[in-house]
Amino acid sequence: MAPRPAGTDGRRADARRNIDAILAAAQQCLIENPDVTIAEIAKTAGVGRVTLYGHFPTRADLLDAVFRRVSEEANAVLDTIETDGEPAVALTRLIAESWQIVNQFRAVLAAAEQELPPERIRSHHDRHLARLAALIRRGRQAGVFRTDLPEQWLVTVAYTLMHAAAAETTAGNLTEADAQRAVLATVLAAYRPAADYSDGNGR
Amino acid sequence: MAPRPAGTDGRRADARRNIDAILAAAQQCLIENPDVTIAEIAKTAGVGRVTLYGHFPTRADLLDAVFRRVSEEANAVLDTIETDGEPAVALTRLIAESWQIVNQFRAVLAAAEQELPPERIRSHHDRHLARLAALIRRGRQAGVFRTDLPEQWLVTVAYTLMHAAAAETTAGNLTEADAQRAVLATVLAAYRPAADYSDGNGR
DNA sequence: CCTAACTCGTACATGGATGTTCAACTTCGG
DNA sequence: CCGAAGTTGAACATCCATGTACGAGTTAGG
Numbered sequence: 001m002a003p004r005p006a007g008t009d010g011r012r013a014d015a016r017r018n019i020d021a022i023l024a025a026a027q028q029c030l031i032e033n034p035d036v037t038i039a040e041i042a043k044t045a046g047v048g049r050v051t052l053y054g055h056f057p058t059r060a061d062l063l064d065a066v067f068r069r070v071s072e073e074a075n076a077v078l079d080t081i082e083t084d085g086e087p088a089v090a091l092t093r094l095i096a097e098s099w100q101i102v103n104q105f106r107a108v109l110a111a112a113e114q115e116l117p118p119e120r121i122r123s124h125h126d127r128h129l130a131r132l133a134a135l136i137r138r139g140r141q142a143g144v145f146r147t148d149l150p151e152q153w154l155v156t157v158a159y160t161l162m163h164a165a166a167a168e169t170t171a172g173n174l175t176e177a178d179a180q181r182a183v184l185a186t187v188l189a190a191y192r193p194a195a196d197y198s199d200g201n202g203r
Numbered sequence: 204m205a206p207r208p209a210g211t212d213g214r215r216a217d218a219r220r221n222i223d224a225i226l227a228a229a230q231q232c233l234i235e236n237p238d239v240t241i242a243e244i245a246k247t248a249g250v251g252r253v254t255l256y257g258h259f260p261t262r263a264d265l266l267d268a269v270f271r272r273v274s275e276e277a278n279a280v281l282d283t284i285e286t287d288g289e290p291a292v293a294l295t296r297l298i299a300e301s302w303q304i305v306n307q308f309r310a311v312l313a314a315a316e317q318e319l320p321p322e323r324i325r326s327h328h329d330r331h332l333a334r335l336a337a338l339i340r341r342g343r344q345a346g347v348f349r350t351d352l353p354e355q356w357l358v359t360v361a362y363t364l365m366h367a368a369a370a371e372t373t374a375g376n377l378t379e380a381d382a383q384r385a386v387l388a389t390v391l392a393a394y395r396p397a398a399d400y401s402d403g404n405g406r
Numbered sequence: 407c408c409t410a411a412c413t414c415g416t417a418c419a420t421g422g423a424t425g426t427t428c429a430a431c432t433t434c435g436g
Numbered sequence: 437c438c439g440a441a442g443t444t445g446a447a448c449a450t451c452c453a454t455g456t457a458c459g460a461g462t463t464a465g466g
Binding site: 146148149150152153156157160161163164165168173174178181182185186189190191192194 | 349351352353355356359360363364366367368371376377381384385388389392393395397
C-alpha cells in the first residue's frame with residue numbers, strides 16, 4: 001500500500017513469508033533429525049522443493065541461515081541476563097538460561113557441525129563464548145573462580161557439560177530439572193578455586 | 204608346518220594376515236577421518252576392495268570389528284590399573300590412563316557412533332563405564348566423592364570431559380600434558396562433596 | 407604338486423540425495 | 437488490471453559410496 005519503506009527488502013511479500021516458513025520448518029526438522037533431506041524440509045514448510053532451492057541454492061546455505069537464526073534468537077535471550085553482581089550467582093543465571101537453549105537446539109548444532117566449515121561455526125558461537133569468558137575473568141579476579149586452568153578450558157567445561165546433560169535428557173536418563181541441577185552443581189564445583197579453604201558458602 | 208593347533212581358525216594364513224592388515228588400516232584411517240571410504244581403507248591396507256568385502260560384507264561389520272578391537276585393546280590396558288586404595292588416587296590413575304586412550308581413539312568412536320546401532324556402542328562401552336562406576340561408588344561410601352548427584356551423571360562428566368580435552372588438543376588449543384592436567388583437576392573438583400568443609404588435602 | 411582357498415581388477419547394479427531445467431500457473435503490487 | 441516476481445511439479449542430470457558378479461591369477465598347505 002504505502003510505498004513500502006524501501007528498506008523492507010527487494011523481495012515480494014509472499015517470498016519473505018516463504019523464507020520464514022522454510023527456516024522455521026528447517027529448524028524444527030533438524031531438531032528431530034540432523035540428517036533430514038531437503039525435500040522433507042520443503043514439504044514441512046508447505047513449499048515446493050524448487051522454491052526452496054530458489055532461496056537457498058545449496059544445503060549449506062540453508063543450514064547456515066538456520067544456524068544464524070537460532071544463534072540470534074539465543075543472543076536475544078542471553079543479552080537480557082544480568083551478569084553483574086556476585087560472579088557465582090551470575091554464573092548460575094547464565095548457565096541456567098544457556099542450558100535451556102542448548103537443550104533445545106543441540107541437534108541443530110550437530111547438523112551444522114557436520115556440514116559447515118568449522119570457522120563458520122566458530123563465528124556464530126563467538127559471542128556466546130565471549131559472554132561466559134568475560135564472566136569467568138571477572139570471577140577469577142574476584143578470587144571466587146579457580147585460576148590454575150586456562151580460561152578457555154573453563155568455557156569448554158561449561159559448554160561440554162551442558163551438551164552432555166542435554167544428551168542425557170534426550171536419552172531419558174535425566175529429567176530436564178535434574179539435568180539442569182546437575183550441570184549447575186557440576187560447573188560450580190569445577191570452577192571453585194583449587195585449594196579451597198573457604199567454608200563452602202562462598203564467602 | 205606343525206599340524207596347526209586346530210584352534211587357529213578355519214582360515215588360511217594369508218587370509219588372517221589380510222584381516223589384520225585391514226583392521227589396522229581401518230583403525231588408522233578412521234582416526235584421521237571418520238568418514239573414510241571403504242575403498243580407501245582397502246588401499247591403505249594394501250588389499251583389493253573385493254577382498255575386504257570378502258571378510259567384512261558390510262561397512263557396519265567392519266566398523267564393529269574395529270570398534271571391538273580397540274575396545275579390547277583398551278580393556279587390556281585398563282585392567283592392569285590398581286583401583287584399590289584411596290579413591291581419589293585411584294581415580295587419578297584411572298582417568299589419566301583412560302584419557303590417553305580416549306585421546307587416541309575418539310575419532311574411531313565418532314565413526315562408530317554415526318553408523319552403528321546405539322546398543323552396539325553401549326555393549327562395547329559397558330565394561331569401561333562399569334569400572335569407573337564401581338570406583339565412584341566406593342569413593343562415595345568412603346565419603347570422599349559427592350553423593351548429591353546421580354552416579355551415572357558423574358560417569359558422564361568424566362567421559363565427557365575427556366572427550367572435550369581430546370578435542371582441544373587436536374584443535375591445538377592445549378598440549379597433551381596440559382589437557383591431561385586439566386581433565387584431572389576438573390574431574391577431581393567436580394567429584395568433591397558438595398559442602399566440603401575439609402581442608403582440601405583429602406583427609 | 408595339486409587342489410581348494412584366497413585374491414585381484416574391472417565392470418556393473420543400486421540407491422539416495424543434491425541440484426537444474428522447463429513451461430505453465432499464481433499472486434503481488436502499483 | 438497488467439506485468440513482473442514468485443511458485444510449482446515433473447523430469448532429468450550428476451555424483452558417489454555401497455555392494456555384486458565374474459573369470460583369471462596366486463598361494464597356502466597337506
